[in-house]
Amino acid sequence: MVKAERIRIYDVARVAGVSVATASKALNDTGRMTEATRQRVKQTAASLGFRPNAMARALTQHRSFTVGLLTNDTYGRFTLPVMAGISEALVDEGVSVFLCGIEDDAALARLHVDAMLDKQVDGIIATGKRIDRRLPVDLSGLPVPVVYAFTEGPDDAVTLVSDDAQGAREATEWLLGKGRQRLVHITGPQSFASVTARARAFSAAAGAGAAILYGTWSEAWGHEAVAQFWSSGAPRPDAIFCGNDQIARGVVDALRERGVAVPEDVSVIGFDNWEIVAAATRPPLTTVDMNLKELGREAGRLILELAEGKPVEPGVRKLPCKLVVRQSCGGDAIAPSDKGEAPQEI
Amino acid sequence: MVKAERIRIYDVARVAGVSVATASKALNDTGRMTEATRQRVKQTAASLGFRPNAMARALTQHRSFTVGLLTNDTYGRFTLPVMAGISEALVDEGVSVFLCGIEDDAALARLHVDAMLDKQVDGIIATGKRIDRRLPVDLSGLPVPVVYAFTEGPDDAVTLVSDDAQGAREATEWLLGKGRQRLVHITGPQSFASVTARARAFSAAAGAGAAILYGTWSEAWGHEAVAQFWSSGAPRPDAIFCGNDQIARGVVDALRERGVAVPEDVSVIGFDNWEIVAAATRPPLTTVDMNLKELGREAGRLILELAEGKPVEPGVRKLPCKLVVRQSCGGDAIAPSDKGEAPQEI
DNA sequence: CAGGTTTGATAAAACGGTTTCTCACGACTC
DNA sequence: GAGTCGTGAGAAACCGTTTTATCAAACCTG
Structure with missing residues (x-):
């Protein structure tokens, strides 16, 4: 850690033989001057390794090139992809992101928001683990713009969510397209908006007669649901669409234990495309990807526009999900375009 | 988003009837003045809702109360707990954290580091997904202090890692303490320093005769290793210590499929305490927790001391792991003190 | 060639704080 | 009662940029 004195614009100006004002304008491509002067200043700045403070x-600009990301999904499989997308959209604009994990602690949230405002963030992106819950802090009336991504905001806010209905519809139609006839939907608690949205879309596509089982978001529930079905006298399904990948994994495991072949006898589709679950399932899960990274990118773009004072239409924007085809629903996948995250190490 | 004019110290001074200089000193508890004046200024500031820019x-202070967190573990189960710890240690000091995910892209890393330096971060914490690999960027010679957490740094750096050997030893001794006799270690690729450290500690505690199987970090490998063992004529183990939770889950599943009871016939212990895997395994996994959150906290404390100019002894600090007892290794757990993360929602 | 217009560049004033220096004043000393 | 000292407070400089206002010189125009 060598304390190399940082070059100031003053130094650049002196070496280039101009005033500080001229140097500033040269470097920012503003003001008027001969092209020669501008180039000379730029050259000097480059050769001196000048980086503005x-x-x-x-x-002076009232612009910090900094945004805050507030999330209650601390151990988050939702926040991380969103964060990656945001960062990707902003890094080229020189904007950095403060990540603030607030559990569900209103006081902690307040603390972080205040710290962010003190640091003059250009905007705040709120995100969470549930599309139908609010963060434990009121972000309206702040002196900076706010974008809500994958969490609920006020009605007049700019909000981004994934399109649960569309995702569920695509999955269901895919199963029907495979010639499956007796579809079942095994999903999470009915208290989740995502659950009811997906269930409705499933019913619409599969027919009102198709069974829907509500439970918890766990592998255990997937197991149990299969057990219920197989022990009851009800006709057995040939396709199961699950509310998330964990349930799907439980379902696949339970089917295997019963000697039911996946995908030959029953096709299974999950939701979330959580690599670590979907890829470890035997066979690997076909599943609906919520495109959270793209959602993050879009959030980044929007907050940037707002920060620059451009008008952005408020309202809820639904971003489409994408079916990622692997082996659990019947083989002849259209080129899966499976994003294939780097293999998990250690 | 109401653009409420922000109160400046100038406003506070005017209302309190003092000069800006006095106001500043009053609020920072510096300088000399009557206690009455100080209190009056503080009161005015509070009632006006003043927050310094x-x-x-x-x-002026050459201190931004901002630190950067650089990581290549973008989808990170390692980075997140570390991040949480760092944030926890710093939020009370008013320090915010820039999170920068650099895949393994040197150019991207450079971009982020430069952005951070421009923003005058007080320090940088480097973290990653492997204890024995460096980030693709040279952080030495920077004008700010650097702390390496869960990633390799230069020899003269301040580095924090978890104590693999101690963790492996505790797990092994726990199994021996349960009366288990024929221990096996099923782990990841030998190219990982963590793998060899854990393996050596396992050998030292279990005896040189105890078998060690190297493979990949996957459930599939756990399955396969069990298959190898059970099909060979070799005497079967009564305890298996795994290199991570995914392998352990594969092992447990494979054992169940063979009708081998866990933990009655064979005890299994994993490594990482990755809730989502450990808790979903049937039975839930006993596993070694690397205490990454504490590691993060310590990293936060250290970077703060360095930022304040306090001397910090360079070198590698090993933080102890902790055994989290669940049901996979034999029941009579000492109060598990299992941290029990909030149940995963959707 | 006087008078108006560009043009290129600069000095100085922000931005919102902190810090150093100076100073007036009452209390003490001798 | 003159000289010294400690104290509370303020004026001004500073941090490193951007921006506005100003200005001299060169350039037209009729």
Whole structure:
């Protein structure tokens, strides 16, 4: 850690033989001057390795090139892809992201929001683990724009969510397209908006007669649901669409234990495309990907526009899900375009 | 989003009937003045809802109350707990964290580091997904302090890692303490330093005769290893210590499929305490927790000390792991003190 | 060639704080 | 009662940029 004195614009100006004002304008491509002068300043800056002090710049421009990401999904499989997308959209604009994990603690949330405002963030993106719950803090009336991504915000806010209904519809239609006839939907608690949205879409596509079983978001529930079905006298399904990948994994495991072949006898589709679950299932799960990274990218773009003062239409934007085809629903996958995250190490 | 004019210290000074200089000193508990004046200023500030502009403050103090977290573990089950710990240690000091995910992209890393330096971060914490690999960027010679957490740094750096050997030893001794006699270690690729450290500690505790099987970090490998063992004529183990929770889950599933009872016939212990795997395994996994959150907390404390100019002894600090007892290794758990993360929702 | 217009560049004033230096004043000393 | 000292408070400089206002010189125009 060598304390190399940082070059200031003052140094650039001196070496280039111009005033600080001229240097500033040269480097920002503003103001008027001969092209020669501008180039000379730029050259000197480059050769000196000048990098402007963002703090000083922020002070005059009222723009910190910094945004805050607030989330209650601390151990988050939802926040991380969203964060990656945001970062990807913003890094090229020189914008950095403060990540603030607030459990469900209103005081902690307040603390983080205040810290962010003190640091003059250009905007705040709120995200969470549930599309139909609010963060434990009121973000309206803040002096900076706010975008809600994968969490509920006020009615007049800019909000981004994934399109549960569309995702469920595509999955269901895919199963029907495979010639499956007796579809069942095994999903999470009915108290989740996502659950009812997906269930409705499933019913619409599969027919009102298709059974829907509500439970919890766990592998155990997947097991249990299969047990219920197989022990009852009811006609057995040839396709099961699950509310998330964990349930799907439980279902697949339970079927295997019963000697039911997946996908030959029963096709299974999950939801979330949570690699670590979907890829470890035997056979690997076909599943609905919520495109959270793209959702993050879009959130980044929107917050940037708002920060620049551009008008953005408020309202809820639904982003489409994408079916990721693996082996659990019957082989002849259309080129899966499976994103294939880097293999998990250690 | 109401643009409420932000209160400046100038406003506080005017209302309190003092100069800006006095106001500043009053609020920062510096300088000399009557207690009455100080209190009056503080009261006015509070009633006006004054919050100092962190940018302006940073400019003079050369302290931004901001640190950067650089990681290549983008979808990270390692980074997240570390991040949570860091944040926890720093939020009370008013320090915010820039999270920068660099895949394994040197150019991207450079971009983020430069952005962070421009923003005058007080320090950088580097973290990753492997204890024995470096990030694709050289962080030495930076004008700010650096702490390495769960990733390799230069020899003269401040580095924090979990104590693999101690964790493996505790797991092994726990199994021996349960009266188990024929121990086996099924683990990941030998190219990982963690693998060899854990394996050596296992050998030392279990005896040189105890078998060690190296493979990949997957459930599939856990399955396969069991298959190998059970099909060979070799004497069957009564305890299996696994290199991570995914392998352990594969092992447990394979044993169940063979009708081998866990933990009655064979005890199984995993490594990582990755809730989502450990808790979903039937029976739930006893596993070694690397205490990554505490590691993060410590990293936060250290970077803070360095930022404040306090001396910190360079070198590698090993933080102890902790055995989290669940049902997979034989019941009479000492109060598990299982951290029990909030149940996963959707 | 006087008078108006560009043009290129600069000095100085922000931005919102902190810090150093100076100073007036009452209390103490001798 | 003159000289010293400690104290509370304020003026001004500073941090590193951007931006506005200003200005001299060159350039037209009729």
